[in-house]
Amino acid sequence: MEKKICPICNKIREIKLICGKCKGDMVDKGRQQEYFDDYSADDPINDLEDSCVHIYKCENCGAFEKKYIKKVIV
Template sequence: MEKKICPVCNEIRKIKLNCGKCNGNMVDKGREQEYFDDYSADDPIKDYDDYCIHIFKCNKCGFFEKKLIKKIIV
């Protein structure tokens, strides 16, 4: 049976982004869900059919950005 997974969560692929404000390196800080409160990382993953939402933070200026990561079929 085919299953869709996030290639970033499953360490199949790394995403390299530059900050839209200062052009610094953006670092993946994990799934958006993990930023709701102290215990949200322990909650079941809120799943979308075709994508996973990740939060990226700029190492240079601290800007945060959400990105939709397209899931792959395994």
């Protein structure tokens, strides 16, 4: 049976993003779900069927960006 997983969550690959505001490097801060409240990181993963939503933060200016990461089939 095929299963779709997030390549970022499962450390299959990394994505390099450049900040749209200052052109600085952005770093992955985890799944969007982890930002809902103090305990949401412990909740079952609740994402989209074909993508996982991650939050990226600019190391230079501190801007945040939401990125839809396409899941891969394993």
